[in-house]
Amino acid sequence: MTAAPFAASPAASRGRPRRPGARALVMMVRAEGRMVARDIAGLVTPFALPLLILLTSAAGASRQEVVAGRTVLDLYVLPLVLVMVLAFVGVLNMPSFLAYYRKSGILRRLAVTPASPVLVLLAQAIVSAVQAALGILVAAAVAALAFGANPPLHLWSALGALVLTAAAMYATGMVVAAVAPSPSAGTAIGLLGFLGLGALGGMFGGRESLPGPLAEIGALLPFGAGVDALAAAWAGQPLPGQALAALAGAMALGTVVAGALFRWE
Amino acid sequence: MTSHSTEGPAVRITGLRKSYRGRPAVDGLDLEVLRGETLGVLGANGAGKTTTVELVAGLRRADAGRISVLGLDPVRDRAALRQVLGVQLQESFLHGALTVGELVDLYGSFYPSPRSREELLDLVELQEQAAIRFEHLSGGQQQRVSVALAMIGRPRVLILDELTTGLDPAARRRMWRTLETLRAEGVTILLVSHAMDEVERLCDRVVLLGSGRILASGAPAEVTAAAGAPTLEDAFVALTGDSPQDQEIR
Numbered sequence: 467m468t469a470a471p472f473a474a475s476p477a478a479s480r481g482r483p484r485r486p487g488a489r490a491l492v493m494m495v496r497a498e499g500r501m502v503a504r505d506i507a508g509l510v511t512p513f514a515l516p517l518l519i520l521l522t523s524a525a526g527a528s529r530q531e532v533v534a535g536r537t538v539l540d541l542y543v544l545p546l547v548l549v550m551v552l553a554f555v556g557v558l559n560m561p562s563f564l565a566y567y568r569k570s571g572i573l574r575r576l577a578v579t580p581a582s583p584v585l586v587l588l589a590q591a592i593v594s595a596v597q598a599a600l601g602i603l604v605a606a607a608v609a610a611l612a613f614g615a616n617p618p619l620h621l622w623s624a625l626g627a628l629v630l631t632a633a634a635m636y637a638t639g640m641v642v643a644a645v646a647p648s649p650s651a652g653t654a655i656g657l658l659g660f661l662g663l664g665a666l667g668g669m670f671g672g673r674e675s676l677p678g679p680l681a682e683i684g685a686l687l688p689f690g691a692g693v694d695a696l697a698a699a700w701a702g703q704p705l706p707g708q709a710l711a712a713l714a715g716a717m718a719l720g721t722v723v724a725g726a727l728f729r730w731e
Numbered sequence: 732m733t734s735h736s737t738e739g740p741a742v743r744i745t746g747l748r749k750s751y752r753g754r755p756a757v758d759g760l761d762l763e764v765l766r767g768e769t770l771g772v773l774g775a776n777g778a779g780k781t782t783t784v785e786l787v788a789g790l791r792r793a794d795a796g797r798i799s800v801l802g803l804d805p806v807r808d809r810a811a812l813r814q815v816l817g818v819q820l821q822e823s824f825l826h827g828a829l830t831v832g833e834l835v836d837l838y839g840s841f842y843p844s845p846r847s848r849e850e851l852l853d854l855v856e857l858q859e860q861a862a863i864r865f866e867h868l869s870g871g872q873q874q875r876v877s878v879a880l881a882m883i884g885r886p887r888v889l890i891l892d893e894l895t896t897g898l899d900p901a902a903r904r905r906m907w908r909t910l911e912t913l914r915a916e917g918v919t920i921l922l923v924s925h926a927m928d929e930v931e932r933l934c935d936r937v938v939l940l941g942s943g944r945i946l947a948s949g950a951p952a953e954v955t956a957a958a959g960a961p962t963l964e965d966a967f968v969a970l971t972g973d974s975p976q977d978q979e980i981r
Contacts, residue, residue, distance in 0.1 A: 493837050494837065575825060578789075578820065
């Protein structure tokens, strides 16, 4: 048995503690990715869910053109499906996973290392986002091939809206993850958040059928704002400023609140 | 940004108090651990051992009193302290689906100058388990991984809570050899243990806690002699009214 002579770490000797940086984030993302890849059950949700939602929603959607060659399926169903997937994975799935980490003691072990809560949350969000993106790609391919769905008239706007919506949903989910005391509580809070955001965002019928104040609130929450932004991109219209501001606000507020409330135990 | 001190005791605890729902777990504790010293922290279950080391590690906030680890406050100077402190918790779990080597690489990435995978696995004698998932290791091997990860950042102060609980005799001796290597390197070690033979072999000094206070302290032989007991275990029983084996059984 051999061991190198003890030496204080250079950063500590200098007296200026160095936070783990990009390398640690890459390692953490790789570790999370391996964990997901080695858990078959964990792969089902992000890949099967978009397809299921699409199949249940797209079959009854009208193929009648609404604007510029785009149908009800393109303008209303697809944006709703994509936002539902992001909300499900971001607000419900990811917080449950982090709550499990907390209960199992993994977060407690990380708490005695230089790793910061932001590093853990960020890695979790990145891996989860990659899962969701792959799932959405599969769903979009099936929508195009099986249901004749059309791409958005403004593709880059749609991609931007998708990324911003994902960021807002994950920020919301991180708040849930930060405060949920147990996996079951994480699931319960996440489910309430998912259903609440969805109900106000038009998941159970158009937002126009909601009472006026509720519809206005729904338009300012990540679900409704995400649907509005994506629908505009599909129709070839400029992305609505209110929706963009609402999504950016949710992303910023959620990140700050999650960082402040995060508990290792 | 605060830097760690290179003078004075490695750990200084003054008037430390911590209660849970009004019940004191640590009750006005004063303690110093010298640099390079291995201090055994003994006591009956509920004596305040784990709470004390968790306060030192910054995992809990004290109700009153002060803690200084290499001149750093565990809560206020968290980021600086994590660079020089290694902790093996009594109860902690790792990502079970990752292999030993992957865990070492992951935890090593948190530190600016970590021990290499080869050096670390050599130190805890787990070279042959590098490609095995953590969840497939035996309890003793998992414990050694946990200790390895506590050492990965080349800590100046190391906290080991129940280091060898659940290990077979051979695994315990392997762990002892690892600790002796660290002692020789000048690492300050706080060792929470119920194993008196382990404490006698490894520790320069022990503190015996009861109800969050120090009942006795000194070199193992001094504590034994002061209690008028033939062994440290007998001294433990005389001072706490309980035996360490009974503690473990409970």
